[in-house]
Amino acid sequence: MPHVVDQRDLALMSFFPCQLASPPSAGLAIKWEECACPLCKSRRSSIFIEAQDNLQGNAGRWFSVVRCQDCGLCYTNPRPTRGSIGQFYPRDYWAVRAPSPTERTQPRFHRPTHWWRRQRERQALPWHGQRRLLDFGCGGGVFLQRMHRQGWHVTGIDSSLDAARRVRTELGLRALAGSLPHANLDPESFDVITMWQSLEHVHDPREVVQQAFFLLAPGGKLLVSAPNIESLGFQWFGRNWYGLDLPRHLTHFSPRTLTWMLERAGFHVGKVRMVRQTGWLRSSVALAAHGSSPAWWYRGLRTKYGARAASWYTRLIGRSDGMIVLAERPA
Numbered sequence: 348m349p350h351v352v353d354q355r356d357l358a359l360m361s362f363f364p365c366q367l368a369s370p371p372s373a374g375l376a377i378k379w380e381e382c383a384c385p386l387c388k389s390r391r392s393s394i395f396i397e398a399q400d401n402l403q404g405n406a407g408r409w410f411s412v413v414r415c416q417d418c419g420l421c422y423t424n425p426r427p428t429r430g431s432i433g434q435f436y437p438r439d440y441w442a443v444r445a446p447s448p449t450e451r452t453q454p455r456f457h458r459p460t461h462w463w464r465r466q467r468e469r470q471a472l473p474w475h476g477q478r479r480l481l482d483f484g485c486g487g488g489v490f491l492q493r494m495h496r497q498g499w500h501v502t503g504i505d506s507s508l509d510a511a512r513r514v515r516t517e518l519g520l521r522a523l524a525g526s527l528p529h530a531n532l533d534p535e536s537f538d539v540i541t542m543w544q545s546l547e548h549v550h551d552p553r554e555v556v557q558q559a560f561f562l563l564a565p566g567g568k569l570l571v572s573a574p575n576i577e578s579l580g581f582q583w584f585g586r587n588w589y590g591l592d593l594p595r596h597l598t599h600f601s602p603r604t605l606t607w608m609l610e611r612a613g614f615h616v617g618k619v620r621m622v623r624q625t626g627w628l629r630s631s632v633a634l635a636a637h638g639s640s641p642a643w644w645y646r647g648l649r650t651k652y653g654a655r656a657a658s659w660y661t662r663l664i665g666r667s668d669g670m671i672v673l674a675e676r677p678a
């Protein structure tokens with residue numbers, strides 16, 4: 348089981364999607380669609396929360412998250428179509444979502460990897476089969492590169508043409524543009540598939556998870572991390588919770604709905620583990636306090652140690668902002 352996951356890594360391994368177009372303010376037509384529940388296909392839903400796009404330059408549009416009345420999954424609806432969603436991603440999305448200015452200004456390609464982090468990663472990733480790894484939503488390839496150095500045979504896939512090209516040319520690693528299913532990926536050709544905060548970005552997460560099942564060899568492992576809509580962070584900050592990230596996050600999982608989605612694809616699903624996201628708490632305070640003077644406990648959360656203490660508390664009671672689950676394709 349993945350006992351230890353570095354939260355800074357999770358933030359940096361966020362999806363880097365789409366061949367990015369100009370922001371919506373540029374006046375390009377955005378196409379919208381109403382969708383059924385991505386998990387159970389029901390069309391019975393009710394409004395869960397409404398919130399603004401909080402990225403600068405995206406004109407602060409409002410979006411709705413609805414909750415399926417049959418299975419409880421929360422999802423953004425209506426939503427921009429596959430062809431339009433790219434307009435809501437800035438070109439440097441992965442960097443914008445990094446948790447601190449230090450992280451933003453230091454591309455991880457060029458930073459050393461400490462031995463203790465490598466040790467922790469070995470413990471976290473199931474050292475499995477022939478060590479053939481697929482990273483779905485590989486972004487700039489930081490994680491791929493590290494796993495490659497540790498002896499894994501790595502492949503990345505990302506819906507950003509730029510990101511895939513960059514991984515190939517700058518890192519010399521195999522990377523494909525697109526999503527799942529993908530014509531260049533053979534069934535049962537991987538031992539481990541990772542989805543670091545990428546599944547919530549796709550229009551059909553159930554299909555992606557199903558295809559991951561087919562790509563894994565029997566006994567293969569799938570690791571998924573995602574924001575937790577049942578977190579204390581969401582309860583505290585509501586529409587200002589950093590993990591909402593509308594409209595880029597299309598599905599808003601809870602431990603239960605994420606488990607169901609994986610089980611429906613045929614996986615044996617382990618315990619969902621909580622992942623602290625200290626940076627998200629601090630960013631949520633900043634969003635909530637925008638233009639006003641925050642309450643004393645908000646100000647406390649904005650400090651490094653206050654946020655760290657709060658994130659430990661959320662983990663202690665099983666309601667962290669992030670979560671990770673290990674699923675297995677039965678042998």
Ligand SMILES: [Zn+2]
Pocket residue numbers: 384385386387388389415416417418419420
């Ligand atoms: Zn449903």
